[in-house]
Amino acid sequence: MKTQAYSAGTIINALATGYGCAFGLDLRLRVRVDFEVDDNVIIEDRIERKSVVLDTVLNHFGLNAVVEVRSEIPKGSGLGSSSAFLNALLLAIYKHLSKPLNAExxxxxxxxxxLKCGISYTGAFDDASASLLGGIVLxxxxxxxxxxxxxxxAKAVVLIPNFERGEIDLGKIRSDKSLVKKAVEFARKGDYKNAMYYNTLHYCRAIGYPLEIVEVVKDLDCCCGLxxxxxCFVAFGDVKEVREVWKAYGDVIETKIVNEPCDDVVVTSNLFSSL
Known part of the structure; x- marks a missing residue:
């Protein structure tokens, strides 16, 4: 069984307020799943390993599987690799069990x-939605x-900077939510440029990343942020100049926003709530 899911770029990180905004990126994680086995194994880069996440998901359905993963998404980068893996795995399981591919x-x-596996603080429903459905979701x-x-x-670029992930202090992130609340209001109006900027101001200060990466391109015709x-940092829109400027800060990947679901899923009204 072969399935795939998209990467997710952030407009608003949900850690501070519980509201998230993300977009599907054309960086894909693909899995090939064999259910005719007696044990659970992940194979990635030709290396076999056990996984608590895989065990947790398969135990939920009473299944065993060997899962071969091929991913274009940098791990531990803030690009939704865990959400993409779960989406791809769940799609494979649903197909194996002949269950309807209900997006909700x-x-x-x-x-x-x-949440159960402890790989997300909020459940990453925003990343999961962007990864499965594509487009931009709030x-x-x-x-x-x-x-x-x-x-x-829109075209998009991803910066993989030459520094490591900073320490996540939930107390610091949630102590003053004013900037992120502004970001949410901008996102409600579809103003993603300002939403990303205010979100980035908050999280870069709270985690300790340099704001300079966004400041040097924020006046260009693009939306950009952490x-x-x-x-990782992401930008979409007219990103030609962003790509050149960001090369001074690390490796840059060129991609685009994807505008269709990653599989033939059924999207019902129950998934949505009014603004």
């Missing part, structure tokens, strides 16, 4: 399993509902 069921189970991660979903044709908990 898959996304909410993704978030619940993410979500309430607490209620696991999508507030806004739209498609936007992705997830970092250390």
């Amino acid at each position: 069921d898959i996304l909410r189970l993704n978030a619940k399993l993410s 979500t309430n991660n607490v209620n696991m509902q999508i507030l806004r979903w739209e498609f936007k044709k 992705s997830g908990n970092g250390p």
Whole structure:
């Protein structure tokens, strides 16, 4: 069984307020799953390993599987690699069990399993939604509902900086939410440029990343900011100049926003809530 899911770039990180905003990136994680086995194994870069996450997901369904992973998404980068893995795995399981590919069921189970496995502070419902559905999503991660979903044709770039991920201090991140609340209001209006900027101001200060990376390109015709908990930064829009400027800070990947679901999922109104 072969399935795939997209990477997710961040507009608003949900850690501070419970509201997240993300977009699907055309960096893909693909899995090939064999269910006719007696033990659970992940194979990645030709290396076999055990995984608590894999065990937790498969135990939920009473299954065993060998999962071969091929991913274009940098791990531990703030680009939704865990959400993409869970989406791809759940799609494979649903197909194996001949279950309807209901987006609501898959996304909410993704978030619940993410919390259970301890790989997310909020369930990452925003990342999961962008990874499965593509486009741009604004979500309430607490209620696991999508507030806004739209498609936007745009090129994008990802900066993999030459520094490591900073320490996540939830107390510091949640002590003053004013900037992120502004970001949420901008996102509600579809003003993603300002939403990303105010989100980045907050999280770069709280985690300790240099604001300079965004400041040097914020006046260009693009939306740019920190992705997830970092250390990666993302931008979309007219990113030609951004790509050149960001090369001074690390490696730059060129990609685009994806504007269709990663599989033939059924999207129902129950997944959505009004603004």
